[in-house]
Amino acid sequence: LQRVLARHVPGFPVSKSQVPARPGAGKPSLAGGSSGVVPAGAEGGAKPSLAAAPPVAPASPRLMGAIKHAQESLQRRPGASSGGTADTGHQSAPRQLEEIGSRNQAFKQVLKQAASSPAERATIEIVAMMFQSILTEERIPASVRVWFARLQMPVLRVAVSEPDFFAAADHPARRLIDRMGACVMGFNAAQQTGPGAERASSDALEREIKRVVQVVEAYPDTGRRVFSTVLTEFEKFLDHYFENENQASKRGVSLAQQVEQRETLAIQYTIELRKMLSEVPVQDGVRDFLFHVWADVLAVTAVRSGAQADVTKVMKRAAADLIWSASAKSSREDRADVIRRLPPLLKTLRDGMSHAGVSVDKQDEHVRQLNNALAAAFTAKTAAIPRERLDELMDQLETLEAMLPEDIEGDSHVDEMLVRDLSGHESDGMEVVAEGGSAPTPAMVAWARELQVGGWFMLDYRGRNEQVQLAWRGLRKQLALFVTPKGRGVLFSLNRMAAFLQAGLLLPAQDESLTVQATRKALAKLDADPDQLLK
Structure with a gap:
């Protein structure tokens, strides 16, 4: 767009480098390349600074004064404080949009007369074209478009002073519009007019959009900073909204968070147990049980009851007892002690497995394998575990949480292991996608x-x-929860989600972001009539 403007408008500044659409905004090719997708940290994804653009003369005082007057006029119009949300009724929103469109068209001519250069007049025209596209996007509720219309003057103020607004898809003003638009793009008629919880959920989102717009209007002289600030606030609001306010998603988000917490803890417990037992002579069958079954039992118990709860301590003690029981027994007294302690130990193991949702058949299989391992320990020629070492292991088990790393963001072991089978977490309120799609390319995984x-x-x-909304991403982005308007959750692992995207089984409602779509439409109009830039 900048290059087209530069061809037709004398003196229009052009940035030396341009930022593509935000990662994930465009669909990568199935061949493994990327079209519009630049993974975070990739060489081509660096953001140009404002210094990358040629020096730009500040907007003329006369134009800035005219923009201020236009913005104040829009804020003073009847109904401006409510914007067509529940305060005034949704029937009035289309009429308000029509009125705002007429006002903005009139303001455009006034602003062009106040402009002091062809570049300023062209900027006014392009911003008007972009907002015309946004305000006629029927997939966005009219009551929300009323508030988007109020952003036209603040955006124009930024665009005349920061020409990279047109080149950089990640400019905070564009990102704010794109994020808010994407979140309301799927509102259907039932959500907009329905009673009760559904209506309350959409009202909460509209109220936040209203607040964001009013904050932007309140700080007209801060440029991109106010857009960046409210964008951060809006992202935080979304996390809270889907977790606590959106009736369709909050139960599913809670379930998904428990799954992630349980899975992450189980993996970390497994890693620490492997370290603890690396030099301890224990039968392989017992090792496998501890790593693949009991670590999950410990995680479930810790999530549900707390790491220091009595029941969690009982499960840790059972792990220590099992380790001791499965070590070599050279004396008759030790063997008799194992036989005496085995029934209550097996009962505790079964209780723990039941608590973790292990089926009775699976429990029987695990107990059989443990019995075989314990029988082998009776005749083993390996050295027994000294009492001092056993006490040390018990101390480590009791303080296992303290051994877990506080910051696991860079721990690739956890990332790799989180892709294991999650189908056991399926419940009435949440489906787990365990199959389907095709092996994804790296570009699809990045997307x-x-x-x-x-x-x-x-x-x-x-x-x-059916239509679904992405309501939650795990802290490590290895899990994602989508929810239907009726509240059913669908949980994906990262690779499975990429597989569905690649196979076309999961399709974005938007092929391109709002501002990219608006830019494309503006370019089409300029191709048809470039002279309108300078009229």
């Missing part, structure tokens, strides 16, 4: 990793093709 909370998609799964 899946960058999908943002709030976006709407069409999901083809289990014979249903």
Whole structure:
């Protein structure tokens, strides 16, 4: 767009480097390349600073005064304080949009007369074209578009002083519009007019959009900083909204968070148990049970009851007893002690497995394998575990949480192990996608990793093709929860989500972001009539 403007408008500044659409905003090619996707940290994804653009003369005082007057006029108009939300009724929103469109068209001519250069007049025209596209996007509720209309003057103020607004898709003003638009793109008629919880949920989101716009209007002289600030606030609001206010998602988000916490703890427990037993002579069958079954039992118990709860301590003590029981027994007294302690130990193991959701058949299988390992320990020729070493192991088990790393962001072991089978977590309120799609390319995985909370998609799964919203991303972005308008959750691992994206089973509601779409439409109009830039 900048290059087109530079061809037609004398003196229009052009940035030396341009930022592509935000990662995840464009669909990568199935061949493994990327079209519009630049993974975080990739060489081509560096953000140019304002210094990368040629020096730009500040906007003329006369134009800035005219913009201020136009903005104040829009704020003073009747109904401006409510914007067509629940305060005034949704029937009035289309009429308000029509009125705002007429006002903005009139303001455009006044602003062009106040402009002091062809570049300023062209900027006014392009911003008007972009907002015309946004305000006629029927997939966004009219009551929300009323508030988007109020952003036209603040955005124009930024665009005339920061020409990289047109080149950089990650300019905070554009990102704010894109994020808010993506979150309301899937609102359907039932959500907009329905009573009770559904209506309350959408009202909460509209109230936040209203607040964001009013904050932007309140700080007209801060440039991109106010957009960056409210964008951060909006992202934080979304996390709170889907977790606590959105009736369709909050139960599913709670379940998904428990799954992630349980899975992460189980993996970390496994890693620490491996370290603890690396030099301890224990039968392989017992090792496998501790690593693959009991670590999960410890995680479930810690999540549900707390790491220091009595029941959690009982499960840790059972692990220590099992380790001792499965070590070599050279004396008759030790063997008799194992036989005496075995029944209550096996009962505790079964209780723990039941608590973790292990089926009775699986429990029987695990107990059989443990009995075989214990029988082998009776005849083993290896050295027994000294009492001092056993006490040390018990102390380590009791303080296992203290041994877990506080910051696991860089721990690739946890990332790799989180992709294990999650199907055991399926429940009435949440489906777990365990199969489907095709092996994803790295570009598809990068795209899946960058999908943002709030976006709407069409999901083809289990014979249903339905609208879903991305309501939650795990802390490590290895898990993602989508929810239907009726509140059913669908949990994906990162790779499975990438596989569905690649196979076309999960399709974004938007092929491109609002501002990219608006830019494309503006370019089409300029191709048809470039002279309108300077009229």
